[in-house]
Amino acid sequence: MMFWYDGNMSGWGWFGMSLGMVVFWGLIITAFVLFFRALNRPEAGGPHDATPRTPPAPPSAEQLLAERFARGEIDEEEYQRRLRVLHSTGADLTKH
Structure with a gap:
């Protein structure tokens, strides 16, 4: 079997891998948050909106x-x- 650098990675290699993992998990978490927000957002004026929006009454x-x-x-x-x-x-x- 052939191993790159014989298992000895330089400091920049570790930094690059660590940064890559942080960015990867950040993107995954951001995608989940945006997905769940989109599911829970009420549709204002959409075809499935059962309650019509009425403007507030003017003050007496x-x-x-x-x-x-x-x-x-x-x-x-x-x-x-x-x-x-x-x-x-x-x-x-x-x-x-």
């Missing part, structure tokens, strides 16, 4: 008013006054 007038109060754009007196107006005419606004 009370929510917008509360946000303005929270940001400090209006004071408490203005907030309470506008809130009373919304509640008193809220039924009239929905009749349009």
